[in-house]
Amino acid sequence: MAVGTSSGRHAHLSAREVETVPADVTALRHVDQLDDEAFDQFRGLVDGDTVNVQPAEEAPFEDGEVIVHTAYYRVTLR
Amino acid sequence: MTESYVIIGDGIAGGSAAKTLREESPDADITVITDEGEPLYNRILIKEYAKGKIPMEDPLFLHDEEWYEERDIALELNTHVTHIDPDGHVVHTHEGDDYEYDALLVATGGTPRQLPVDNSDADGVHHFWTFQDARGIADHAEESEKGIVVGAGLLGIDFAAICGARGIEANYLMRGDCWWRYALSEDGAGIIHDALRELDVEPVFQSGVDHFVTDDDGQVTGAVDPNGEEFEGEFVGVSIGLDFNTEFLRGSGIETDDGIVVDEFMETNVEDIYAAGDITRFYDVILEEHAQNGSWDSAKKQGAVAAKNMTAADGEAEEFRHVSSYSISHFKDLPFVSFGHPTIGDDDRERKYSDTEWRRLTFKNGKLIGGVLIGDLKLQSVFKRIIREERDLEGQKDLLLEEDFEMEMLEAPAQEQ
Ligand SMILES: Cc1cc2nc3c(=O)[nH]c(=O)nc-3n(C[C@H](O)[C@H](O)[C@H](O)COP(=O)(O)OP(=O)(O)OC[C@H]3O[C@@H](n4cnc5c(N)ncnc54)[C@H](O)[C@@H]3O)c2cc1C
Numbered sequence: 001m002a003v004g005t006s007s008g009r010h011a012h013l014s015a016r017e018v019e020t021v022p023a024d025v026t027a028l029r030h031v032d033q034l035d036d037e038a039f040d041q042f043r044g045l046v047d048g049d050t051v052n053v054q055p056a057e058e059a060p061f062e063d064g065e066v067i068v069h070t071a072y073y074r075v076t077l078r
Numbered sequence: 079m080t081e082s083y084v085i086i087g088d089g090i091a092g093g094s095a096a097k098t099l100r101e102e103s104p105d106a107d108i109t110v111i112t113d114e115g116e117p118l119y120n121r122i123l124i125k126e127y128a129k130g131k132i133p134m135e136d137p138l139f140l141h142d143e144e145w146y147e148e149r150d151i152a153l154e155l156n157t158h159v160t161h162i163d164p165d166g167h168v169v170h171t172h173e174g175d176d177y178e179y180d181a182l183l184v185a186t187g188g189t190p191r192q193l194p195v196d197n198s199d200a201d202g203v204h205h206f207w208t209f210q211d212a213r214g215i216a217d218h219a220e221e222s223e224k225g226i227v228v229g230a231g232l233l234g235i236d237f238a239a240i241c242g243a244r245g246i247e248a249n250y251l252m253r254g255d256c257w258w259r260y261a262l263s264e265d266g267a268g269i270i271h272d273a274l275r276e277l278d279v280e281p282v283f284q285s286g287v288d289h290f291v292t293d294d295d296g297q298v299t300g301a302v303d304p305n306g307e308e309f310e311g312e313f314v315g316v317s318i319g320l321d322f323n324t325e326f327l328r329g330s331g332i333e334t335d336d337g338i339v340v341d342e343f344m345e346t347n348v349e350d351i352y353a354a355g356d357i358t359r360f361y362d363v364i365l366e367e368h369a370q371n372g373s374w375d376s377a378k379k380q381g382a383v384a385a386k387n388m389t390a391a392d393g394e395a396e397e398f399r400h401v402s403s404y405s406i407s408h409f410k411d412l413p414f415v416s417f418g419h420p421t422i423g424d425d426d427r428e429r430k431y432s433d434t435e436w437r438r439l440t441f442k443n444g445k446l447i448g449g450v451l452i453g454d455l456k457l458q459s460v461f462k463r464i465i466r467e468e469r470d471l472e473g474q475k476d477l478l479l480e481e482d483f484e485m486e487m488l489e490a491p492a493q494e495q
Binding site for chain 1: 458
């Protein structure tokens with residue numbers, strides 16, 4: 001289930017709830033490892049809010065990264 | 079002359095200090111000493127490993143041994159520091175090796191405290207701090223049916239969640255009337271109690287442990303509380319606090335006060351010795367008094383600040399100015415965060431918005447200093463910013479309880495008017 005997306009000039013971020021951590025996961029973080037800005041962005045992605053546009057290199061997430069909160073969310077960066 | 083830096087502890091405070099030291103001082107000799115057998119891992123995710131939700135270990139390591147080699151940082155695993163000699167600028171270890179330093183960082187954190195009752199070290203009674211602990215907990219939890227959890231705080235609830243995730247029916251023995259009674263009222267804690275019950279973990283109030291009961295093999299089989307009531311359980315999790323790892327500082331002259339006392343620059347009272355992470359009682363520039371944090375973000379930032387100051391030229395010290403937060407993420411659709419200093423202060427406000435939403439805020443001298451949010455975290459960053467900016471909230475505290483509070487609802491700070 002896709003729960004939120006944000007589009008940008010250089011980056012398109014989305015987060016999807018996943019049941020398990022994929023075996024090939026390259027990055028895995030607990031929500032407490034996010035700084036305030038990244039946390040707000042993550043919350044927005046999860047809630048389906050519109051999140052501000054940003055260049056890909058400034059995205060506070062890696063493509064495929066799993067964030068552990070009250071569920072596990074996989075972030076995709078396109 | 080090449081500078082030489084020694085870090086004791088390879089948790090997140092020591093690990094982030096090592097990274098920053100190398101960035102700030104490309105040619106220095108850097109040594110990281112740890113008594114654990116593995117390099118820096120993600121301590122705040124090992125609970126998910128213990129729950130069985132993250133079955134693989136690799137993604138939980140933040141640094142592998144190559145990380146240190148690539149940065150020319152010497153990593154000494156399985157090495158326990160027993161003594162430091164500030165006059166000689168030397169660290170002594172149990173293994174018999176000595177390490178000289180120009181500047182030293184102590185980032186040794188704490189060790190879970192045992193209950194001072196009979197059989198508290200029986201087989202099946204778990205304490206939780208290291209990855210090794212997590213492996214033992216995971217193995218035992220997988221084959222257990224009945225559990226007992228002791229310690230009504232942020233770490234105790236991890237054991238409750240492990241029981242829930244592993245299908246262990248458990249009793250959660252608490253001394254008072256509610257979970258985390260230092261930060262939550264019964265209204266707020268009630269939401270957590272309901273969530274625990276949904277995990278098949280039953281909160282038991284006005285309880286605790288008088289002694290544990292064991293079988294002939296020394297395996298725990300239950301606990302008797304001070305009221306004489308017996309609870310069955312072959313899996314027991316105890317989290318009643320930390321004893322800070324300061325024994326090796328005895329005789330060093332370093333000031334301790336349930337932790338190592340440092341200023342806002344992470345410097346101890348002894349020249350060239352710094353401390354960072356859980357172990358510090360640091361001068362909090364926002365609170366204007368010494369305080370303690372027990373959180374990942376704070377330990378990471380303190381490690382980086384200490385490293386910068388260990389390498390900084392005179393007069394260029396960086397201060398630690400930070401509002402930490404600590405989440406509980408065990409309950410589906412029920413987020414929880416505690417931020418700043420929710421257990422102290424001279425005033426507080428709280429409100430319940432629904433059966434799953436609650437907010438409590440603590441104040442000191444008219445300023446927000448901490449709080450707990452349950453159910454809706456949309457204001458987490460806003461409240462942290464208000465704390466950082468030290469906004470004067472005299473006469474406006476209730477505004478912060480408005481369900482849809484926004485920063486703009488506050489009067490502008492005096493200097494901007
Ligand atoms: C199960 C669990 C869940 C947690 N969940 C969260 C969470 O959700 N959010 C959050 O913000 N925080 C959480 N925390 C707290 C967080 O992990 C700590 O605040 C943080 O890791 C502290 O880091 P540190 O580097 O100061 O200390 P530590 O990580 O404790 O590192 C200290 C290191 O020093 C070593 N050491 C000690 N004495 C010596 C010696 N004499 N010689 C050599 N080495 C020594 C220790 O073995 C250890 O490796 C959790 C902690 C645990 C255990």
